[in-house]
Amino acid sequence: MAVELGLLGEVTAHVDGRAVDLGPARQRCVLAALAVDIGRAVPAELLVERVWGPDSPRRERTTLHSYLSRLRRALAGAGDIVLRSGGYALVVDQADPVVDLHRFRELSGRGDDVAVLTEALALWRGEALTGLTGPWAEAERERLHQERLSAQHALTDALLRAGQGGELVAELAARVAEHPWDERVIGQYLLALYRGGRQADALEHYRRVRERFVDELGTDPGPALQDLHRRILAADPTLSADPGRITAKAGVPRQLPAAPRLFTGRVVELDALDRTLTRAAGRDRAVVISAIGGAGGIGKTWLALAWGHRHLDRFPDGQLFVDLRGFSPAGEPMSPDEAVRGFLDALGADPDQLPADPDARAARYRSLVADRRMLVVLDNAANAEQVGPLLPGTDSCTVLVTSRHRLPGLIARHGARPLPLDVLSDTESRNLLTAWLGAARVTAEEQAVTDLIGLCGGFPLALGVIAARAATDHHLPLADTVAELREYGLDALDDTDPTASLPAVLSWSLRRLTDAQRTAFALLGIAPGPDIALPAAADLLGLPEREARAALHALVDASLLDRTAGGRYALHDLVRAYATTTARDLPEPVRRAALDRVVDFYLHTAHAADQLLTPSDGSIRPDPPVPGTHPQPLSDVPAALAWLDAEQSNLPAAQHSAAEQGRHHVVWHLAWALTDFHWRLGRFHSDVVMWQAALNAAEHLPDPAPRIRAHRYLGRAQAGLDQYEDATDHLGRALALAEQHDDVLNQVSTHLELARVMEHRGDDHQALDHCRRALELQETLGNPHWKADMLNAVGWSAARVGQYDTARDHCRAALVLHRQHGNTQGQATTLDSLGYIDHHTGRHRQAVDHYHEALANYRAIGSDNQISDTLDRLGHPHLALGQREQAVEVWREALELYRRQGRGTDADRVQQQLDAVTAPTT
Known part of the structure; x- marks a missing residue:
């Protein structure tokens, strides 16, 4: 049996490849405290101090023995914890290091070989001893972090000696931000910039470093850094990459840059690349390519490098890497021939024997990699044409292509497998911040971390920029970083180093x-x-x-x-x-015209949808759209509802945009066009927001009618949210304005809305008075539709005060008129009233029939708001008829609708009804 222990990340144990449960954090801490000294006895007192701290109570010795027993069982014979003179020791069967920490130390101590150091650093899975707390764990974690940093420095030095430069810039930019006073890191970064063709950037960075040293330390940088600066200034040819060093390792090039130190997440994408490698080893006869697509700063290169380093053993003949500069801030993309020349140098080709023709050179490159098991990473490709000549001709090589473009030509012509890259999940974002800042700080500033994750939206570069600054300014609370990001937005993610600036990185995408x-x-x-x-x-x-x-x-x-x-x-x-x-x-006219067109598109399409839902005489219509506007045609009611639902977030935004432009008529008409849709679906919150904006706009309009209607519809929406005091206030203002301007139509409508509010406030007699006043006023209008509505309103309110005969007569008269004029909405409302009257006069079967007929009409027009009310009422005659299951069924549907609509009071009432019916009998 074999055991493997992991400390360079979350503490883990695998026995014969199977993960074992190590129990709670303190138990894992016991294993870690033994594993760092594997094979050597650790005194019990020291173990207790490592796990519980120096002032731990004596009873922790008992807990320690319990943990040790559990760990012995967990290791299942592959390892054991034995008692020796002087303490406890963790022993394992095999002689080779089984702890990733010891393997890391063994590899990193061999010297400066790139492959060995890369393998050592690939053992890290995040922050060491993740999840463990306490003084010993924190001190050990910091010590291991320094060991890791030392190995990273050594690997960077080895890569620079091997001739690399520009490939290291992105990683070193992050490292410099994290260690701004480390002259070794600064020197590595300057040399990488210079070798990447960015002499001016290297000199500018040195200037900033020197100013900071002088201002804050009162001294110049050290002699080594000053000498490097002098050599960069003089363009010393000895600073350039030495092809001879690469040629000396002919046949086994190892150009892959170091693995990203803080890589987290991307499990799905890594698995996809693993499947690609598996297929490559099987039946595929063509070159295997995975094109990793995504926006600048999304982490494409990091994914390619992280995956490549995890599978170095699968590419024994080496790795080739080139930054094709497809979106570089300076200069044009690298030509395929230049990249081929670099690969030929790396493969040991004699430069004096290379053909003069570029196609012949590409053929020579394909010949050299034929049948070799190699990884070829083509980073930052501009297009498929740039990549084509760099593709090996046999299926022994695996090629990873990263680009901000989707490269459809590469997929179509060469069978590349696309792997689009999206933002990190919240969990992955949190893990990334934890890797940068440490578990203790993330836990201590939980709310600020949550805010940062939300503000960065899972964008890896944004998270990295923020995390690097927070790590540098560790004395400042993360809440300050959150405040800066909220105040300055994208500007807070800018940086003088363009590779660490999200705006700069995004700008490079626009150049193509x-x-x-x-x-x-x-x-x-x-x-x-x-x-x-x-x-x-x-x-x-x-x-x-x-x-x-x-x-x-x-x-x-x-x-x-x-x-x-x-x-x-x-x-x-x-x-x-x-x-x-x-x-x-x-230009301002271009922006303004574009906004006018799209806002008018939303307004006039919404108006057309409203006309399908609630046909009117057309007396209220918006102004003609601006030139260049083409409202979307809508064929029928389902099409109208589907469009309104799809645009439910954009329509309020369009109204807000119109308000900012001072287009007051548009603001008001957008509220008007959507109010019936909101009412049908019970979206009262949305209706309140839009009518509040419409009321503000109406104050700027000369006609009083829009202001009257805005008060009325705002009051109605507030009533839908049980905000009856506010609703009464706005409806009262609407009525006063309508009476002041002798607007009979709005007086009638407002009386009806006041009746509904009075009903909800428990004053049914006053509600009936408002309905009767509305019926009287409508007689002067001569509109049969309105008369039917008023008759039903009086009938409903009469029923509420127990005047059932009067109520039935009025509602039956209303139903006749609604049927004569084909008013589905009016028929449904009146049938609901008749169901209520029947139930309260003991005619429960007729009540059920009327309610079901009302529901059929409401469902036909998609009026969720009224469906929920009718379902609520339908349950009572079902219960009166002994139909308990039917009552429960309709009340559950009503409860779901009320909750969806945000109608808390109604939902609570229905829940109480359900509880009473479903409660067990004793």
Whole structure:
């Protein structure tokens, strides 16, 4: 049996490859305290001190014995904990190191071989002793961190001696941010920048370092750093990469940069790459490629490097790596021939014997890697044409291509397997911050960490920038970082080092776009709402749908835009913030015209949907749309409901945008167009927000009617949320204004709304007075639809005060009129009233029939709000008829709808009814 113990991450144990349960944290701490001294006796007192601290009570000796017994059972004979003179020792069967820590120390102590140091660092799985707390664990963790850092420095030195440079810039930028006073790291970073063709950046970084040293330490950097600066300034040729060193290792190139130190998560993507490798070893005859796509800063290179280092044993003939500079801030992408020359050098080809023709050189490269088991990483590719000549000709090699573009040509022509990369999950984001900041700090500042995760939206580079600063400024609370990010937004993620600046990294993606595509990206940043469909996008961009689709697909291909379900498009929050900043460079008339078009698109399509849901005489309609607006055609009620539901987040955003532009008529009409939809589905919160905005806009309009209606509909929506005092106030204002301006129609409507509020407040007699006043006023209007509504209202309120004969007569008259005019909504409401009257006069079967007929009509028009009320009432005649199961069924549906609609009081009442019916009898 074999046992493997892991300390370089969460403390783990595997016996014959099977993970074993090590129990609680303190029990794992006991194992760790023994494993760091494997084979040597650790005194019991020292064990107790390591696990519980120096001032632990004496009874912990008993707990220690219990933990040791459990650990013996967990190791199941593959290892044992034995009592020796002087203490306890952890012993294992095999002689080779079984603790990843000891394996790490053994490898890192062999010298400066790149492969050996890379293997050593690949053993780390995060922060050492993750999950363990206490003085010993914290001190040991810090000591191990320093050992890891020393190995990383040694590996970087070895890679620099081997000729690398530009490949190390991204990793060293993060390390410099974490260790701004470490001159060894600073020197490595300067040399990497210089070798990457960034002499000016290297000199500028040294200047900033020197200023900081002088200002804060009162001294210049050390002699070694000063000498390096002098040599970079003079472009000393000895600083350049020495191809001879690489050629000396001909046949086994190891160009893969160091594994990312703080890599976390990406389990699904790593598994996908594992499956690719498995298939490569099996039946595939063509070259195996995995194209890793994603936006700048999403972690493509880190994923490729992390995966490559985990499988170094599968590539015994070496690894080739090249940064193709497809989105580099300086210069053009690397030519395929330049990359081929670099690979030929690494493979030991004699430069004097290379063919002059680029195609012949590419053929020579393919010949050298033929039948070799190698990993080829083509990082930061601009397009498929740049990658094609670098692909091996046999299936023995595995190729990873990273790019901000989707590279469809590579997939179609070469059978690449796409692996799009999305943001990190909340759990992965937390693990990344834990790796940077330590478990203790993350636990101590839990709320701030949660806020940071939300603000960074899972964007790895954003998390890395914030974490590096927090690690550097460890004396400042994370809440300060949260406040800075909230105040400054994307600017808080900027940095003088472009590789550590999210705005700079995103800007590189725009360099490969056309002017029209960059304009589309900017306009999408200011579009109202979290996402957008093609018809709305076409109006926003001022393009025909075909051209708009092409522009959107180009942005999707560049990993700047996501295509989501239902043919919709969305920007990540941080990418949207960057797009918004680029929109400032557009002329103001261009921005304003785009917003006017898309807002009018939403308004006029919403108005058309409302006309399908609630046909009217057209007396209330918005102004004509601005030129270039093409509202979406809607064929029927289901199409209208589907569109309104899909755009439910964008429509309030469009209203907000109109308010910012001072388009007061548009603000009001958007509330009007959506109120019936909100009412049907019980979305009273949304209705309150939109009508409050409409009321603010109506104050700027000369006609009093919009102000009257805004007060009325705002009051109705507030009543739907049980906010009866506010509702009464707004309805009272609406009635007073309607009477002041002799607006009979709005007087009638407001009396009806006041009646509903009075009913909910328990004043049914006053509710009946409002209904009778509304019936009297409507006689002057001569509208049969209104008369039917008023008759039903009087009938309902009469029933509420026990005047059932009067109630039945009025409701029957209302039903006749509604049926004559085909008013489905009116029929449903009146049938509901008749069901209530029947139930309260003992005619329970007729009540059930009326309620079911009302439900059929409500369901036909999708009126969830009224469906829930009718279901609530239907349960009572069912119960009166002894139909307990039917009552429970309809009340459960009503309860679900009430909760979905946010109607807490109604939901509580129905829950009480259900509890009373379903309670066990004694």
